[in-house]
Amino acid sequence: MGNGQWGRRAKSIGVEGRFSGKWAWSTRRWVIGLTVAVATILLLGGIPFSVIAQPQLPAEESDVVIDGRVLFQLGRIDTVSAEIRAKVANEALWKVLENAERQAPPSSIRVRTREIDDLVTVRANGRHLLTVTSSDLMSGVLAQDLADEWRLELQAALEQAQKERRPGYQRKMAWISLGVVAISLLAWALLYNGRRWLWRRQTRTGKSLPMLLLPSLLCAQVLVWLAAGVYICELFPIARSTRYKVFQFLEQTFTDPLFDIDGRGYSLVNLFNLVLLTLALWIGVRLLTSTVKSRFLQAAIPDRGLQDAIATLMQVGLMGLGLFLILQARGIDLSTLAILASVLGVGVGFGLQNIANNIVSGWVMLFERSIQVGDFINLGQLVGTVESIGARSTEIRTPDRVSIIVPNAELLENKVINWSHGHPVSQLHLPIGVAYQSDIHQVHAVVMEVAGAHPNVLQYPQPRLRFLGFGESSLDFDVLVWIREPRLQFDLKSDLYYMLEANFRRYDIEIPFPQRDLNIRSSQVDPAVWPQQISKEIPSALPKTETTTSELMPHDLLADVRDYSSLLKSHQRLQEKVLERLVQQMRTTGGLEIQDRRFRLTVYANCFVGSEAVTWLARTQNATREAAVRIGQALVEKGVLHHVTDEHPFKDEYLFYRFYEDEM
Template sequence: MINRRSRFQLKGVLIALTGIITLLLVLSATPTQAHSTIGQTTAPVVIDGQVLFKVGELENFSAEERAEQANIILSYEIKSGKPIQTKIVTKDKLPTIRINDSHLLTVTEGDVRSGVEPAELAKDWQQKIESGIERAKQERTLAHQNQALITSLGVLTFVIAAHFGLWWLCRHLPSQWVRWLGRSSTSHDPGKIVRLVLVCLQLGLWGTTIFYLTGLFPWLRHWRYLLISSFQSPIFIQNERDYSIWDLLVIALAIITLWLIVRWLTQLLKKSPLLQDADRGVQETVTVLVQYVLTGLGLIIILQVRGLDVSSLAIFASVLGVGIGFGLQNLANNFVSGLVILLERPIRVGDFVNVGDLVGTVERIGSRSTEIRTLDQVTIIVPNSHFLEKEVVNWNHGDPLSRLHLSVGVAYGSNIKKVRAAILEAAIHHPEVLGHPHPQVLFIGFGDNSLDFELLVWTCDPPHQFKLKSDLYYQMEASLRRCGIEIPFPQRDLNLRSPQLEEALTTWIKQQSPPPKQLYYPDGISIIKSSEPADEEELLPDDLIPTEQKTLLERVNLDALIKQMRGEGGLEIADRKYRLKLYRNCFVGFEAVKWLMKTQKATQAEAIRLGQMLVEQKVIHHVEDQHSFKDGYLFYRFYLDE
């Protein structure tokens, strides 16, 4: 069976080869109508949109004028319905073709190809004219038109059936392709490539059908020829060569093909063994630089092959430079900033950063902007210049280990030793707080209403620092409550010195108090005095008291999970080879992540954290103890299998 790596490499090689062949075909493509060059111009003689031959230019007539005059005469004679006769006569020692005693063309030295005499060329042209006229008359008969109509209906029926067949394949084949190639968590959907190919086949099928059907009817073929000719007409001249809309489309298609090839090659490079063990930041840096270099070289080659002198674009480059200096300076600033970020790497893909008010993980570093995914899973596009002009906090730079500060205040008169012990108890028992360096409690001062303490803890998972702070505050509050330590609130003491004020205040409170609750009984009236209100949670049924929702890490039974992972239907534990080295009794990281997501109903992030917890609990480890638990092609082994 082909493994995942081999399938990906095979797919990349096939895509790259297909793109290269397409690019070569595009570059070598030339229009059906020959380009005119300075000093040698030709124009076609046409009957009903079919080119018979091409004529050259004379001293007093251009090739276009000669061809246009011949086309008008031929069209008139065919539409007249009269019998048409052609003959060759000699005039001024040059063969001349006449049609119904009307001058049509004179074969000159400018029309003669090397090794062909004017008389022979005249006979060849006469035969082509006669066969073209005969075909034009035949196509205008009622029998031919009926046959063309029947053929068109048959072709349309076949094409519609083929279209729905491709539509059916477009719905079902991509899933089969995905099962054959496989799809990792970081790669693109290979089914999209199949779907794109099938859509292109549908477009190509209809394009070919339209081209064929328009060739069955003379008037449709004539309009098709005029449309194609408009694309082949020169619109500007550069380096003694004229360029048409067709040439510009070919260059544009070549550039698009180049971009696709470079993109696929860079993706193949990112997944190659050279960069697979590198972190995401190195992969992005290398692939972006390679993409810039290959794109630049490819553009130069395409322009040179199509006859455009790159040195002649210096004026355009100068104008572009002035535009960058005035109107595009922000775009240029962001582009240069992107290059600096890729080279100096102050931030990398996967880093957890603070940029102004934004807090999130770097997902992609582009040439103009950088994508940051916030904790709310919202993607924000940040210009690259912001990372160089503003202060940026990179929690993962150098070492992801970082310290968190949590402030807490207790009431005056509290036993500070018990306070310290209660706060440390809350921190030590949290699984995401590192045991080394040890948590610390600092007595930072005397506040207006409280004794102020600060808890210092260390974590190696900066993106989850806010959840960690929330958990620690929950546990500190519960620990302080168990120890009978009061958490104060702002308060003020009011001293009253008037002797009559207390009596007046008591009387006013009695007047403002509501009357006692009374209930009616048949035997009389009884006053039931309200007792002290019960606690709100005591008034609610047990099933309605809100409880904190436990996370996956708190719900999971570690022993049962280990047994499930090693049992039937668990992970595929086998001997694996990598770079000619054998690793026994191991499993793959991304397979474990998928298994945890499926069996534990976890998200990708929760599955990775669950695997990291198994690493920290000394249940599993990387086969060479070089990586933490990651969603990648890395080998891990249970300590029980050592």
């Protein structure tokens, strides 16, 4: 193998690695982002997820808090709101703690209840904290009983807060925090090494892992540190208080009447939570549709275009149903959003009309199926293979392995040459020109010999040489050959031109260059000298006739053809030996997984899957998937293997193939 081939192979492998790396990094970002979003809500809120998600009703109660721990809630009375009552109680509790810290030795905090003017009050170290009112009571509960219950809660919370402010406790919590960090680091390292080992094992063996295994391990890595952060945050009172204040700020943001829906306020946390649920729904739907496509659609429907169409319909339907359920569960009445949606629809329609046009064009292509995944197309100067058809755009992979994103509307509105539509067999035109003194019969024989020698040129329909006419400097011909794989047309043209140039040199067929005849008229030429001048110039102007066409005998032409054919035969024998060794590798241990497989109600014995064979060939032969498909097609053309029903050539799809040696 030459250095150029090794360079091209290394380049193709590098390109594939770069694309797989981009895909892996994109997946990693989504997993980390979703995990951080979930954990941020838990870290800031410290309360159940379902409570955070609920819309905010008008404030009728407010929290009594010590160091970020909610003890109980106070209701509003006629003259004082719940927020003011809770604020007075929280400030009083804070001053009680400050006074206790200043005393040396620290004094114990005492909370007691007192009844004055038929009102039960709660006091701490002689400082008034709160008064139990009728708005705080439930039916059947006495004010004194509720005050005693609150007194016990306050007593325990104040003693705990006083304990947490002592240096000994803080030193102990610092050591515990270091232990938690060490355990988290160890767990993260185990998960990281396990994920890398699974990834290397998958790359080495070629066997795919469960779809959610690697993302789950990555998510677990992030959750380890976030769980450690939540636990450490609970150990220190300052961290808990800061978390509670931040959460209260976010919960009270955007709760003014401008953001009310059905009389309910929606805070920034609620809006963020709604976006998070939508993102989780989108990821779940994508995973579900991809699983259904890989496990069921590929086994039931061989056509990739129809598979993508069904998967897209399923994804859109599940997303719409999921959004409807999420909005209903969050208490949003969709009928109240009808007016807002209509107003926004008009404004967005003008701004997003191009996007809407692309989306509609994508649906038209999916249903019309004029352009499908895997087709080789020409769009203006763009040439490539359709890799995927999305909701807004289509990905086209050029022969240089460059992905180009094209809006769907351009494919629907412009003229597209689809080489693969209907029947992939197509005809190529190779224009050539030869000198005027060339023998056209010899030109025909040379061209037909080249066309018949190339293995990728179909012999039925037969190649032809069309005489176009007399050009300015040459006899113009058009070589017409038929090919089965339109993607190979550029390499095939290059090979044929190389072979034609070599054969033209062998048979002395001249490839002309532009010529012009110059006629000079002059009245000053001496008539006496004119005949001699003409006699000298005529021989040089005539074409050379040292080797005429009659001197090139048919047996000489056949001898050269035999020499060239022997060279081609030796090259073909070398290729056959390489393919024989490859077939032995495919059929031995560590090769393809050959077993009985079921498709619909039919069992096919001793067969393998085309896409799995492509993966194996790409891994073992250091080739791209496109090159692996060409290797498989070469085995089909050599009569080594075939499709179980002989309906398809070798493809990188979920199709069953069988070696002829395994035929029952």
